[in-house]
Amino acid sequence: MQDALHAALLPQGLHDLLPPDAGHEAVIVERALASITAHGYERVKPPLVEYEAGLLAGVGAADRDRIFRLLDPVTQRTMAVRADLTPQIARIAAVRLAHAPRPLRLAYTGEVLRVVGDQLRPERQFRQVGCELIGSLEPTADAEIIALAAETALGIGITGLTVDLALPTLVPALLEAHGITGAARAELETALDRRDASVLAARGDEVGRMLADLVNLAGPVDSALKQFASLALPASAEPDRARLFAVVAQLRGRVPAVPLTIDPVERRGFEFQTGLSFTLFARGVRGELGRGGRYRVAASNEPAVGVTLFSDSLLRALPPPARTLRVFVPVGGDAAKLREQGWITVAALGPVDDARAEAKRLGCTHVWIDAAVSEIA
Amino acid sequence: MQDALHAALLPQGLHDLLPPDAGHEAVIVERALASITAHGYERVKPPLVEYEAGLLAGVGAADRDRIFRLLDPVTQRTMAVRADLTPQIARIAAVRLAHAPRPLRLAYTGEVLRVVGDQLRPERQFRQVGCELIGSLEPTADAEIIALAAETALGIGITGLTVDLALPTLVPALLEAHGITGAARAELETALDRRDASVLAARGDEVGRMLADLVNLAGPVDSALKQFASLALPASAEPDRARLFAVVAQLRGRVPAVPLTIDPVERRGFEFQTGLSFTLFARGVRGELGRGGRYRVAASNEPAVGVTLFSDSLLRALPPPARTLRVFVPVGGDAAKLREQGWITVAALGPVDDARAEAKRLGCTHVWIDAAVSEIA
Incomplete structure (x- = not known):
């Protein structure tokens, strides 16, 4: 009954977080940010809404179909609620912090709010926590971001963590180098999205053959990289492989305990990345914990790499918090003194018979x- | 130039918070919440948007002209972005937590987002931090909320704090008791809003005379209450005075150092409160720090009292944070070890000549x- 009433009260994909989940989420987010800021990343906070064009610039193009649009009565221009923070952070880096020294760590x-959820994440609102490293093309920058994401997830208690690497610009580079366009390209892309190596190999x-090899080598990095190293890639695909x-x-040195896998033909959700990208998963947990990768800042064309963690997945991946200790204080008790001693107090609002x-x-x-x-009991 | 570009990039009343302000705001908010939750208030988190009707119920009626409306493509119903969290917390109390024991502390x-700013708060987005005490009519509940708001403000470092009390239901009770309606009532209300005691007294x-006395007694509570005690109020106004x-x-005992003032005819912004209300100010700081008061939960008709603090005013009222210590770590340095020692590290992404x-x-x-x-220097 209450659940049915609740369902009628809130639109699909939107939820209230109740105790203890709301407090738990807040603790997780603050711990994640403490981990990130300990690495020299400084907090910025863009507004919830801004002009549509700003949100859709650069990597924001991925959000074209998932932002809610609003007419601003003040300016009579179209604003939108962000579906992702990365385009906003990129805008801040390029405009507000154009003169801040590089590399810039934010x-x-x-x-964030999305018009529709997707299969793995039906939620239409969730909290993002992340960081962006702007102004460096060094592989050390990619490694710093991926290791930081993994360390942060481990630090908040995630178990069964894996990092899946992708090279979303590799397949386009291969197809371009071989002059494959139009219907032929679409056909190959469909086969790739289905990981159908036999269709690919059947081209003869x-x-x-190379695309089929790429599909087949997906898996743990140790064996995958051995096979990948032996492929005769066109020159335009070499930078991707070298960065990988x-x-x-570097990741083996920084986060040796975290299993790395690679799926070199994965492109979904990475359509606007410009190089090495990655997804964080926890074994047995629905939806990704976070994702990130290389991109270009739209307004300044600077190279950048970043990661975003999703609070809803993190909350699902962690055990519930320990029960909070709370002390009831009848009238006449010194609740302030108990709070000084670290207690959470619940003060009586009037006399009670049985405290x-x-x-x-x-x-x-x-x-x-x-x-006392x-x-x- | 950058400022002009920035102005063109963001709609009026919407801002980016940059370092160190964004981090400072986060620290302030978390400290305020720590103060509130130490008093047994448990965190809840409603969504950013929900059905319009839910947001406008009860005290939410005040938001009719300041919410952004959105059509939900999933349900084809009108949703809105919240302009205030209190109506959402009231909904959670009445529906999701209907069976939780009372009094309920959330x-x-x-x-929050508003269609237009106002003169004292041109910002169209800011963060609210607050708490609601639901299910008690005891004056002890009002005192707990007001004292908690004051203690929280003091705890995060606010100086020059004052609490201004109001009785927004007093004047309506007086006018009703005297059968004053229509144009005569509108005329009195205008004089009251202008604090024009001479017009009021001139009625003869x-x-x-009583309304003129109420206007004139506004000020520090000590003298105001003495005068207020001597007024011959109609019976319907007695509960307001008794609660005050x-x-x-109780506040004299709980927060003896905080100056209390009273303006018994103040109604602006309290149109939907059902009794004793209050505003927190800091001397010399534009805009109120927070406000709150008595209301009824729309869906359950329970008595409630709460307070909301505004992050933008808090940030304006506090000195800037101390400079953060950050250590640059060249290649080969053990940044992880320094972080373990509590340092914020900024790692080199490659060799440098002069560290x-x-x-x-x-x-x-x-x-x-x-x-080392x-x-x-």
């Missing part, structure tokens, strides 16, 4: 009675 | 050099 958290030509090898080597029973009724774990804190 | 923080009747006296007496110069260029206060942390 951290953020904020809610060099590019078909350099970054994997212990009232404490229990209010969900307290302790009660102030006979001038006593545990509720 | 805490929250979140961004009992209600005119009871709450002031000290690079640290300075990047805005670091320290550099890792010769196997050294301060930048």
Whole structure:
């Protein structure tokens, strides 16, 4: 009954977080940000809405069909609610912080809203926590971001973490180098999206074999990189491969315990990335924990790499928080003193007959009675 | 130039928070919430948008002209972006937490968006932090909320704090008791809003004299309450006065150092409150720090009292944060170990000739050099 009423009260894909989840999410987000800012990333906070054009610039182009649009009565221009923070952080880097020294390290958290959810993430609102490293093409920058994302996830208690690497610009470079366009390209892309190596190999030509090899090598990096190293790639695809090898080597040193996998033909959700990209998963948890990769800042064309973690997935991946200790304080008790000692107090608003029973009724774990804190049985 | 470009990039009343303000705001909000949750208030988090009708119920009626409306393509119903969190918390209390024990103490923080700003707060987006105490009519509940708001403001470092009390239901009760309606009532209300005691007294009747007395007694509570006590109020106005006296007496014990003032005819912004209301100010700071008061939960008709603090005013009222210590770590330095020791590290992405110069260029206060942390001159 209450659930049905609730369903009628909130639009699909939008939820209230109740105790203890709302507090737990806040703790997770602050711990993630503490991990990120310890690496020198400084917090910025863009507004929830801004002009549509700003949100859709550069990597923001991915959000064209998922932003809510609003007419601004003040300016009579179309604004939109952000569906992702990265385009906003890129705008801040290029415009507000154009003269700040590079590389520029920025951290953020904020809610995003999407017109429709997708299969793996039906939520239409969630909180992003992330960071962007702007102004460096060094593989060390990619490695810093990926290692930081992994360390942050581990630091908040995620278990079964894996990082899946992708090279979304590799396939386009291969197809271009072989002059494959139009219907032929679309056909290959469909086969790639289905990971259908047999269709690819059945072409019988060099590019078909190479794409089939790329599909087949997907998996743990150790074996994948061995096979990948032996492929005769066109020159235009070499930078992608070189970056991948350099970054994997660094990640082995930085986060040796985190399993790395690679799926070199993965492109979904990376359509606007300009190089090495990645997704974080936790074993057995629905939806990705986070994702990131290389892109170009639209307004300045600077190279950048960043990562975003998703609060809803993190919350699903973690055990519920320990029960909070709360002490009920009857009239006359010194709640302020108990708070100074670190207690969470719940003060009576009037006299009660049985303080212990009232404490229990209010969900307290302790009660102030006979001038001492006593545990509720 | 950058400022002009920035102005063109963001709609009026919407802003980016840059370093160090964004981090400072986050610290302020978390400290305020820590203060609130220490009093047994548990965090909830409603969504940014929900059905329009939900947002406008009860005290939400005040937001009719300031919410942004959105058509939900999924349900084809009108949703809106919240302009205030209190109506959402009231909905959660009445529906999701209908069976939770009373009094119910809920805490929250979140961004709100408004179609237009007002004179004192031109910002169209800001963060609210607050709490609601639901299910009690006791004056102790009002006192708990007001004292908690004041303690929270003091705890985050606000100086020059004052709490201004109002009784928005007093004047309507007086006018009703005297059968004053229509044009006569509108005329009195205009005079009251202008605090024009002479117009009121010029009526020459009992209600005119009483309203003039109420206008004139506004000020510090000590003298105001003495005058207020001597007024011969109609019976329907007695509960308001009794609550005021009871709450002031409790506040003197709870927050003795905080100056209390009263303006019994203040109604602006309290149109949908159902009793004692209040505003927090800091001397010399534009805009109120926060506001709150009594209301009824729309869906359950429960009595409630709450307070909301505004992050933008809090940020304006506080001195800028101390400079963050950051250590630049050249290639080969053990940044992870320094972070374990509590340092914020900024890692080099490649070799540099002069580590000290690079640290300075990047805005670091320290550099890792010769196997030690050294301060930048």
